Amino acid sequence: MPDPSQKDTETRITLIGTGTIGLSFAAFHLTHLDSPSQLTIYDTRTDVAEYVQNSLPNFFTGEDKASLPSVSGIKIAKSLEEAVANASIVQESGPENAPFKLNLWAEVEKHAPKDALLWSSTSGIPASQQNCKMQDTSRVLVVHPYNPPHIMPLLELVPSPETAEEVIERTQDFWRARGRVPIHIKKETTGFVANRLAFALLREAVHLVNQGVVSVEELDQVVQTSMGPRWAVAGPFKSYHAGGGPAGLEGFFKNIGGTVQDCWVDSGTPNVGDGWEEKMFKEAKEAYGTVDVGERDRITRRVLQVIEEERSKGGNTK
Structure with a gap:
Protein backbone atom coordinates (compact mmCIF):
# COMPACT_ATOMS: atom_id res chain seq x y z
CA MET A 1 0.00 0.00 0.00
CA ILE A 185 -22.01 1.61 -1.60
CA LYS A 186 -23.54 -0.80 -4.11
CA LYS A 187 -26.97 0.85 -4.49
CA GLU A 188 -28.23 4.41 -4.37
CA THR A 189 -30.31 4.64 -1.20
CA THR A 190 -31.69 7.63 0.68
CA GLY A 191 -29.07 9.00 3.07
CA PHE A 192 -26.53 6.36 1.98
CA VAL A 193 -25.32 4.14 4.87
CA ALA A 194 -23.60 6.07 7.69
CA ASN A 195 -26.36 8.66 8.00
CA ARG A 196 -29.08 6.01 7.88
CA LEU A 197 -27.44 4.22 10.80
CA ALA A 198 -26.89 7.46 12.72
CA PHE A 199 -30.42 8.73 12.08
CA ALA A 200 -31.97 5.40 13.10
CA LEU A 201 -30.23 5.74 16.46
CA LEU A 202 -31.22 9.42 16.65
CA ARG A 203 -34.88 8.57 16.02
CA GLU A 204 -34.89 6.05 18.87
CA ALA A 205 -33.01 8.54 21.07
CA VAL A 206 -35.61 11.25 20.41
CA HIS A 207 -38.38 8.72 21.09
CA LEU A 208 -36.88 7.65 24.45
CA VAL A 209 -36.35 11.23 25.61
CA ASN A 210 -39.80 12.25 24.40
CA GLN A 211 -41.35 9.39 26.39
CA GLY A 212 -39.56 10.52 29.56
CA VAL A 213 -37.39 7.40 29.79
CA VAL A 214 -34.16 9.43 30.03
CA SER A 215 -33.02 13.02 29.58
CA VAL A 216 -31.00 14.30 26.62
CA GLU A 217 -27.82 14.34 28.71
CA GLU A 218 -28.43 10.88 30.18
CA LEU A 219 -29.05 9.44 26.72
CA ASP A 220 -25.70 10.83 25.55
CA GLN A 221 -23.98 9.39 28.61
CA VAL A 222 -25.42 5.96 27.81
CA VAL A 223 -23.97 6.09 24.29
CA GLN A 224 -20.61 7.59 25.33
CA THR A 225 -20.02 4.95 28.00
CA SER A 226 -21.17 1.85 26.09
CA MET A 227 -21.69 1.48 22.37
CA GLY A 228 -19.69 4.60 21.49
CA PRO A 229 -16.28 3.25 22.59
CA ARG A 230 -17.19 -0.28 21.49
CA TRP A 231 -18.25 0.71 17.99
CA ALA A 232 -15.10 2.82 17.60
CA VAL A 233 -13.20 -0.47 17.85
CA ALA A 234 -15.65 -2.83 16.13
CA GLY A 235 -18.92 -2.25 14.28
CA PRO A 236 -22.23 -3.79 15.35
CA PHE A 237 -21.80 -7.08 13.49
CA LYS A 238 -18.24 -7.65 14.70
CA SER A 239 -19.18 -6.59 18.25
CA TYR A 240 -22.11 -8.98 18.52
CA HIS A 241 -20.16 -11.71 16.72
CA ALA A 242 -17.58 -11.39 19.52
CA GLY A 243 -20.39 -11.30 22.09
CA GLY A 244 -21.58 -14.71 20.95
CA GLY A 245 -18.39 -16.43 22.09
CA PRO A 246 -17.11 -19.41 20.06
CA ALA A 247 -20.45 -19.63 18.22
CA GLY A 248 -20.13 -16.03 17.05
CA LEU A 249 -23.11 -14.06 15.82
CA GLU A 250 -25.24 -17.21 15.71
CA GLY A 251 -24.48 -17.83 19.38
CA PHE A 252 -25.35 -14.24 20.26
CA PHE A 253 -28.78 -14.55 18.68
CA LYS A 254 -29.36 -17.94 20.28
CA ASN A 255 -28.57 -16.42 23.68
CA ILE A 256 -30.50 -13.14 23.56
CA GLY A 257 -32.18 -13.13 20.17
CA GLY A 258 -35.55 -13.04 21.92
CA THR A 259 -34.65 -9.82 23.70
CA VAL A 260 -33.38 -8.33 20.45
CA GLN A 261 -36.65 -9.22 18.73
CA ASP A 262 -38.70 -7.80 21.61
CA CYS A 263 -36.83 -4.48 21.31
CA TRP A 264 -37.36 -4.42 17.55
CA VAL A 265 -41.07 -5.09 17.96
CA ASP A 266 -41.41 -2.51 20.74
CA SER A 267 -39.60 0.08 18.64
CA GLY A 268 -41.72 -0.53 15.57
CA THR A 269 -41.74 2.74 13.70
CA PRO A 270 -41.54 5.28 16.52
CA ASN A 271 -43.70 8.30 15.91
CA VAL A 272 -42.14 11.06 17.97
CA GLY A 273 -45.27 13.13 17.44
CA ASP A 274 -45.61 16.89 17.19
CA GLY A 275 -44.15 19.59 19.39
CA TRP A 276 -41.18 17.59 20.65
CA GLU A 277 -38.58 19.83 19.06
CA GLU A 278 -38.80 22.77 21.49
CA LYS A 279 -38.41 20.54 24.56
CA MET A 280 -35.52 18.58 23.03
CA PHE A 281 -33.69 21.67 21.77
CA LYS A 282 -34.09 23.36 25.17
CA GLU A 283 -32.67 20.34 27.01
CA ALA A 284 -29.70 20.11 24.65
CA LYS A 285 -28.93 23.82 25.02
CA GLU A 286 -29.16 23.64 28.81
CA ALA A 287 -26.92 20.57 28.92
CA TYR A 288 -24.23 21.69 26.47
CA GLY A 289 -24.54 25.37 25.62
CA THR A 290 -22.28 25.99 22.62
CA VAL A 291 -20.24 22.88 21.84
CA ASP A 292 -16.48 23.38 21.59
CA VAL A 293 -15.84 21.74 18.21
CA GLY A 294 -12.11 22.26 18.66
CA GLU A 295 -12.16 20.01 21.70
CA ARG A 296 -14.37 17.53 19.84
CA ASP A 297 -11.95 17.38 16.91
CA ARG A 298 -8.89 17.09 19.16
CA ILE A 299 -10.36 14.16 21.08
CA THR A 300 -11.61 12.50 17.89
CA ARG A 301 -8.15 12.71 16.33
CA ARG A 302 -6.61 11.14 19.41
CA VAL A 303 -9.19 8.34 19.55
CA LEU A 304 -8.50 7.49 15.91
CA GLN A 305 -4.73 7.59 16.51
CA VAL A 306 -4.96 5.25 19.49
CA ILE A 307 -7.13 2.78 17.58
CA GLU A 308 -4.70 2.76 14.66
CA GLU A 309 -1.69 2.36 16.97
CA GLU A 310 -3.24 -0.58 18.82
CA ARG A 311 -4.34 -2.32 15.63
CA SER A 312 -0.86 -1.92 14.17
CA LYS A 313 0.70 -3.60 17.19
CA GLY A 314 -1.34 -6.72 16.58
CA GLY A 315 -1.04 -6.61 12.81
CA ASN A 316 -4.83 -6.34 12.61
CA THR A 317 -6.19 -3.79 10.14
CA LYS A 318 -9.83 -4.93 10.17
Missing part, protein backbone atom coordinates in the same frame (compact mmCIF):
# COMPACT_ATOMS: atom_id res chain seq x y z
CA PRO A 2 1.31 3.50 -0.80
CA ASP A 3 2.62 5.52 2.12
CA PRO A 4 -0.15 7.97 3.19
CA SER A 5 2.52 10.41 4.40
CA GLN A 6 4.08 10.66 0.92
CA LYS A 7 3.32 14.01 -0.71
CA ASP A 8 1.45 14.00 -4.03
CA THR A 9 3.39 15.93 -6.66
CA GLU A 10 1.14 15.48 -9.70
CA THR A 11 -2.56 15.60 -8.81
CA ARG A 12 -4.38 18.88 -9.44
CA ILE A 13 -7.53 19.22 -7.35
CA THR A 14 -10.31 21.75 -7.84
CA LEU A 15 -12.77 22.32 -5.01
CA ILE A 16 -16.10 23.99 -5.75
CA GLY A 17 -17.76 25.52 -2.69
CA THR A 18 -16.24 26.89 0.50
CA GLY A 19 -18.73 25.83 3.15
CA THR A 20 -17.68 23.73 6.13
CA ILE A 21 -17.31 20.54 4.07
CA GLY A 22 -15.49 22.26 1.22
CA LEU A 23 -12.94 23.87 3.54
CA SER A 24 -12.52 20.65 5.52
CA PHE A 25 -11.65 18.84 2.29
CA ALA A 26 -9.31 21.70 1.42
CA ALA A 27 -7.53 21.19 4.75
CA PHE A 28 -7.13 17.48 4.01
CA HIS A 29 -5.86 17.95 0.46
CA LEU A 30 -3.51 20.74 1.47
CA THR A 31 -1.62 18.39 3.80
CA HIS A 32 -1.29 15.68 1.13
CA LEU A 33 -0.23 17.74 -1.87
CA ASP A 34 3.37 18.68 -2.53
CA SER A 35 2.45 22.30 -3.20
CA PRO A 36 -0.56 24.49 -2.34
CA SER A 37 -0.56 25.55 -6.00
CA GLN A 38 -1.94 22.09 -6.88
CA LEU A 39 -5.18 23.09 -5.12
CA THR A 40 -7.69 25.39 -6.82
CA ILE A 41 -10.81 26.76 -5.14
CA TYR A 42 -13.83 28.24 -6.86
CA ASP A 43 -16.79 29.91 -5.18
CA THR A 44 -19.17 32.61 -6.35
CA ARG A 45 -18.83 34.66 -3.16
CA THR A 46 -17.01 37.92 -3.86
CA ASP A 47 -14.65 37.70 -0.87
CA VAL A 48 -13.61 34.08 -1.45
CA ALA A 49 -9.84 34.72 -1.38
CA GLU A 50 -9.98 36.61 1.91
CA TYR A 51 -12.47 34.13 3.36
CA VAL A 52 -10.26 31.12 2.57
CA GLN A 53 -7.17 32.91 3.86
CA ASN A 54 -8.86 33.65 7.19
CA SER A 55 -10.97 30.51 7.65
CA LEU A 56 -8.86 27.60 6.42
CA PRO A 57 -6.18 27.83 9.17
CA ASN A 58 -8.95 27.21 11.73
CA PHE A 59 -9.15 23.62 10.51
CA PHE A 60 -5.64 22.95 11.80
CA THR A 61 -4.46 22.69 15.40
CA GLY A 62 -1.18 22.31 17.27
CA GLU A 63 1.65 20.78 15.26
CA ASP A 64 -0.50 20.68 12.11
CA LYS A 65 -0.96 24.45 12.24
CA ALA A 66 2.76 24.99 12.82
CA SER A 67 3.62 23.03 9.66
CA LEU A 68 0.68 24.34 7.62
CA PRO A 69 1.63 25.03 4.00
CA SER A 70 1.08 28.59 2.85
CA VAL A 71 -2.64 29.07 2.32
CA SER A 72 -1.81 32.01 0.07
CA GLY A 73 -0.37 29.51 -2.43
CA ILE A 74 -3.82 28.09 -3.17
CA LYS A 75 -5.18 29.19 -6.53
CA ILE A 76 -8.47 31.09 -6.38
CA ALA A 77 -10.24 30.78 -9.73
CA LYS A 78 -12.31 33.64 -11.11
CA SER A 79 -14.52 31.43 -13.26
CA LEU A 80 -15.68 27.83 -13.36
CA GLU A 81 -13.98 27.35 -16.72
CA GLU A 82 -10.66 28.53 -15.29
CA ALA A 83 -11.12 26.40 -12.16
CA VAL A 84 -11.57 23.06 -13.90
CA ALA A 85 -9.53 23.51 -17.09
CA ASN A 86 -6.49 21.52 -15.87
CA ALA A 87 -7.99 19.55 -13.00
CA SER A 88 -7.26 15.90 -12.27
CA ILE A 89 -10.15 15.91 -9.78
CA VAL A 90 -13.16 18.21 -9.51
CA GLN A 91 -14.85 17.93 -6.12
CA GLU A 92 -18.03 19.91 -5.50
CA SER A 93 -19.36 20.74 -2.05
CA GLY A 94 -21.99 23.22 -3.13
CA PRO A 95 -25.60 23.72 -2.02
CA GLU A 96 -27.83 20.68 -1.46
CA ASN A 97 -29.86 21.65 -4.48
CA ALA A 98 -30.45 19.27 -7.40
CA PRO A 99 -30.85 21.96 -10.12
CA PHE A 100 -27.57 23.56 -8.98
CA LYS A 101 -25.70 20.28 -9.33
CA LEU A 102 -27.37 19.41 -12.64
CA ASN A 103 -26.25 22.68 -14.19
CA LEU A 104 -22.84 22.57 -12.54
CA TRP A 105 -21.83 19.17 -13.92
CA ALA A 106 -23.08 20.06 -17.40
CA GLU A 107 -20.75 23.08 -17.35
CA VAL A 108 -17.85 21.22 -15.73
CA GLU A 109 -18.07 18.53 -18.42
CA LYS A 110 -17.59 21.17 -21.12
CA HIS A 111 -14.36 22.53 -19.67
CA ALA A 112 -12.65 19.82 -17.57
CA PRO A 113 -10.25 17.23 -19.00
CA LYS A 114 -12.00 14.11 -20.27
CA ASP A 115 -10.22 11.91 -17.72
CA ALA A 116 -10.82 14.14 -14.69
CA LEU A 117 -12.62 12.52 -11.77
CA LEU A 118 -15.89 14.30 -10.91
CA TRP A 119 -16.98 13.96 -7.28
CA SER A 120 -19.97 15.28 -5.37
CA SER A 121 -19.92 15.61 -1.56
CA THR A 122 -23.73 15.62 -1.38
CA SER A 123 -25.47 14.20 1.67
CA GLY A 124 -28.53 13.06 -0.21
CA ILE A 125 -28.77 13.87 -3.93
CA PRO A 126 -27.91 10.69 -5.87
CA ALA A 127 -25.47 10.79 -8.77
CA SER A 128 -28.31 9.63 -11.04
CA GLN A 129 -30.11 12.92 -10.28
CA GLN A 130 -26.98 14.99 -10.89
CA ASN A 131 -25.77 13.65 -14.23
CA CYS A 132 -28.95 14.05 -16.32
CA LYS A 133 -27.69 17.04 -18.35
CA MET A 134 -24.29 15.51 -19.09
CA GLN A 135 -23.22 13.96 -22.37
CA ASP A 136 -21.29 11.26 -20.51
CA THR A 137 -23.33 10.18 -17.49
CA SER A 138 -20.68 7.65 -16.42
CA ARG A 139 -18.39 10.27 -14.89
CA VAL A 140 -20.09 11.60 -11.74
CA LEU A 141 -19.57 9.77 -8.44
CA VAL A 142 -20.89 10.73 -5.01
CA VAL A 143 -18.00 10.82 -2.51
CA HIS A 144 -19.84 11.44 0.74
CA PRO A 145 -17.68 12.24 3.79
CA TYR A 146 -18.40 11.84 7.46
CA ASN A 147 -18.03 15.31 8.94
CA PRO A 148 -15.40 16.66 9.33
CA PRO A 149 -13.61 14.96 6.40
CA HIS A 150 -10.15 16.30 7.25
CA ILE A 151 -10.37 14.13 10.40
CA MET A 152 -12.85 11.30 9.81
CA PRO A 153 -11.53 8.44 7.64
CA LEU A 154 -14.78 7.31 5.98
CA LEU A 155 -15.75 8.17 2.41
CA GLU A 156 -18.94 6.63 1.01
CA LEU A 157 -18.58 6.10 -2.74
CA VAL A 158 -22.08 5.99 -4.20
CA PRO A 159 -22.23 5.53 -7.98
CA SER A 160 -25.24 5.89 -10.21
CA PRO A 161 -26.14 2.84 -12.31
CA GLU A 162 -24.24 4.55 -15.16
CA THR A 163 -21.04 5.39 -13.24
CA ALA A 164 -18.04 3.68 -14.83
CA GLU A 165 -16.26 1.01 -12.80
CA GLU A 166 -12.96 2.70 -13.66
CA VAL A 167 -14.16 5.89 -11.94
CA ILE A 168 -14.96 3.94 -8.78
CA GLU A 169 -11.64 2.09 -8.81
CA ARG A 170 -9.56 5.23 -9.40
CA THR A 171 -11.40 6.99 -6.59
CA GLN A 172 -10.83 4.06 -4.21
CA ASP A 173 -7.12 4.06 -5.09
CA PHE A 174 -6.86 7.80 -4.45
CA TRP A 175 -8.32 7.67 -0.95
CA ARG A 176 -6.62 4.44 0.11
CA ALA A 177 -3.25 5.88 -0.87
CA ARG A 178 -3.93 8.71 1.57
CA GLY A 179 -4.89 6.50 4.49
CA ARG A 180 -8.64 6.92 4.14
CA VAL A 181 -11.40 4.27 4.08
CA PRO A 182 -13.47 4.47 0.89
CA ILE A 183 -16.50 2.16 1.01
CA HIS A 184 -18.26 1.29 -2.25
